[in-house]
Amino acid sequence: MVNDQDPIIQIDLQLQQLRLLHGTDCVACYAVSTASNGPGERAGSECTPCGLHRIRLKIGEGLPENSVFIGRRPTGERYTPELAAANPGRDWILSRILWLSGLEPGKNRGGRVDSLRRFIYIHGTPDFEPMGQAASHGCIRMRNKELMELFNRVSVGTVVDIREHF
Incomplete structure (x- = not known):
């Protein structure tokens, strides 16, 4: 499944750390x-969702930092405080998307527990959003610059292991 040459992403929910x-x-x-x-x-x-996942798709390569996505498609907008003020309550998905697919049937794959169908991503978020504390709607939010760095270091198929604590 994984060899020593392949990178692995671990996400620790208790520590709020990737x-x-x-x-x-x-x-x-x-x-x-x-x-x-x-x-x-x-x-x-x-x-x-917990358990083993893989990156199913990498979305946003080559787009500028703070590019706005809706439905996994770039809108052509770039996030600004003015854009945020004009769209209150919007759950901002910015810069890049790493779309996750569960690997464990019955746990995070298939039926009502399917991470891919739930649209679970690792994605960028506005700088004012807190990091190091649970505040999302299910996805894994990251600072845009850090997500763009991670995006360039991983591939489609990279394993993502999400646990309450390692």
């Missing part, structure tokens, strides 16, 4: 924000 590993070496570590509703796999729960 680690990029090559073998046993941690080559990058970032603060993230996962679901304010905590861990959970059911559709509609607004929880972050």
Whole structure:
């Protein structure tokens, strides 16, 4: 499934931390924000799903930082405070998207627990959003610059292991 040459992403929900590993070496570590509703796999729960996943799609390569996405498509807008003021309450998906697909049938793949169908992403968010604390609607939020760095270091197929604590 994974060899020592492949990077692995670990997401620790308790620590609100994402680690990029090559073998046993941690080559990058970032603060993230996962679901304010905590861990959970059911559709509609607004929880972050646990278990093994893979990056199914990488979206946004080559777009400028703060590019706005709706439905996984760039809108052509760039996030600004003025745009935010004109769109209150919008859940901003910015810069890049790493769309996750569950690998564990019955846990995060298939039926009402399917991470891909739940549109679970690692994505960028406005700078004012808190990192290091659970505040999202189920996805994993990151600072835009850090997400763009991570995006360039991983591939479609990279394993993402999400747990309550490592």
